Amino acid sequence: MITFVTTNPGKFREVSAKLAPLGIRLARRDRAYPELQADRLEDVVRFAAGLVAKEVRGEFLIDDSGLFVEALGGFPGVYSSYVYRTLGPAGLVRLLQGRRERAARFETVFLLGNRGRPPRVFRGECEGTIARIPRGHGGFGFDPIFVPTGARRTFGEMSLREKNAISHRARAAEALAHHLRRRRG
Amino acid sequence: MITFVTTNPGKFREVSAKLAPLGIRLARRDRAYPELQADRLEDVVRFAAGLVAKEVRGEFLIDDSGLFVEALGGFPGVYSSYVYRTLGPAGLVRLLQGRRERAARFETVFLLGNRGRPPRVFRGECEGTIARIPRGHGGFGFDPIFVPTGARRTFGEMSLREKNAISHRARAAEALAHHLRRRRG
Numbered sequence: 001m002i003t004f005v006t007t008n009p010g011k012f013r014e015v016s017a018k019l020a021p022l023g024i025r026l027a028r029r030d031r032a033y034p035e036l037q038a039d040r041l042e043d044v045v046r047f048a049a050g051l052v053a054k055e056v057r058g059e060f061l062i063d064d065s066g067l068f069v070e071a072l073g074g075f076p077g078v079y080s081s082y083v084y085r086t087l088g089p090a091g092l093v094r095l096l097q098g099r100r101e102r103a104a105r106f107e108t109v110f111l112l113g114n115r116g117r118p119p120r121v122f123r124g125e126c127e128g129t130i131a132r133i134p135r136g137h138g139g140f141g142f143d144p145i146f147v148p149t150g151a152r153r154t155f156g157e158m159s160l161r162e163k164n165a166i167s168h169r170a171r172a173a174e175a176l177a178h179h180l181r182r183r184r185g
Numbered sequence: 186m187i188t189f190v191t192t193n194p195g196k197f198r199e200v201s202a203k204l205a206p207l208g209i210r211l212a213r214r215d216r217a218y219p220e221l222q223a224d225r226l227e228d229v230v231r232f233a234a235g236l237v238a239k240e241v242r243g244e245f246l247i248d249d250s251g252l253f254v255e256a257l258g259g260f261p262g263v264y265s266s267y268v269y270r271t272l273g274p275a276g277l278v279r280l281l282q283g284r285r286e287r288a289a290r291f292e293t294v295f296l297l298g299n300r301g302r303p304p305r306v307f308r309g310e311c312e313g314t315i316a317r318i319p320r321g322h323g324g325f326g327f328d329p330i331f332v333p334t335g336a337r338r339t340f341g342e343m344s345l346r347e348k349n350a351i352s353h354r355a356r357a358a359e360a361l362a363h364h365l366r367r368r369r370g
Contacts (some may be wrong), residue, residue: 034221034222034232035221035222036219036220036221036222037219037220037221037222037229037263037264037267039267044222047219072271072272072276073270073271073272074271075267075268075271075272075276077271078222079222079264079267082222082224082260082264083260085258086257086258086259086260086262087257087258087260087280091257091260091280094279094280094282095272095276095279095280097279
């Protein structure tokens with residue numbers, strides 16, 4: 001049993017579904033924890049892990065995600081949810097108006113922690129480009145302006161199933177599942 | 186003696202100069218502390234105070250500042266230094282291109298802490314508008330695109346002395362000085 005500390009029920013369902021076939025059950029703890037201002041997602045979850053470890057007994061899972069736009073020096077990065085709430089997808093598109101360099105990547109980091117033991121971090125990435133206008137209503141956050149490499153549609157135009165086949169979060173969850181499978185032997 | 190925890194020597198000089206006439210000496214501790222992701226500066230310094238109090242003996246001072254643009258839902262706010270490093274003043278101007286609503290405010294918050302006692306928070310604001318293009322090379326951060334209310338020039342076009350007569354940081358430092366003066370009796 002691993003405690004997944006997240007206020008997001010959709011995320012909990014998604015990760016639970018990935019781990020269920022391995023016989024690993026997740027319990028949900030619906031609780032926010034302090035998130036650091038930092039340049040890397042990994043620093044955010046490592047700092048939070050120190051605080052969460054004081055409150056949760058046994059093994060726990062936390063995660064963080066962000067969209068990193070190359071031509072904007074990695075902006076909005078770890079602040080993606082704040083930037084989504086303030087500028088929105090339209091603001092991000094405006095920042096890239098007239099620019100040909102539109103490369104971006106979504107990143108998710110999972111941290112598996114347990115008080116007194118060194119934490120393990122699992123990363124998932126999805127590379128792509130920023131669309132010229134938002135398209136589609138699926139997913140959440142910046143999904144409607146992100147076109148993954150090899151696709152023509154944005155994450156916002158894909159079904160959850162299509163997105164989950166290639167998404168950063170799915171890849172990070174797979175890395176985590178791989179570790180848990182090996183550990184079980 | 187109060188310990189001012191800051192990595193910024195210019196800021197240390199500025200605040201020292203404000204408090205010297207009161208016979209209050211500041212010691213500098215050149216050390217970064219964890220900054221929280223939050224919507225309000227006050228939440229950032231209150232969280233940090235809990236950590237700093239464990240490391241500093243006696244009374245200490247910490248601060249945080251940000252630029253809050255009304256038409257952008259308060260963006261970049263507590264993330265101003267990150268947004269300055271990634272988008273820069275030109276990025277902020279681009280986000281407001283063609284918009285008539287250009288109101289913004291600079292805010293500084295000082296926190297005076299001492300382990301085991303409730304902290305005191307002092308705030309300073311400076312209202313103004315975002316210029317259409319960056320002007321001047323004075324100050325730092327977003328100063329070249331901020332025109333304080335009642336002025337025609339940006340903070341970047343003012344001398345340090347002119348800026349310090351009206352700035353958010355100067356006002357917050359005055360509120361702090363006022364408190365220290367009263368306390369001394």
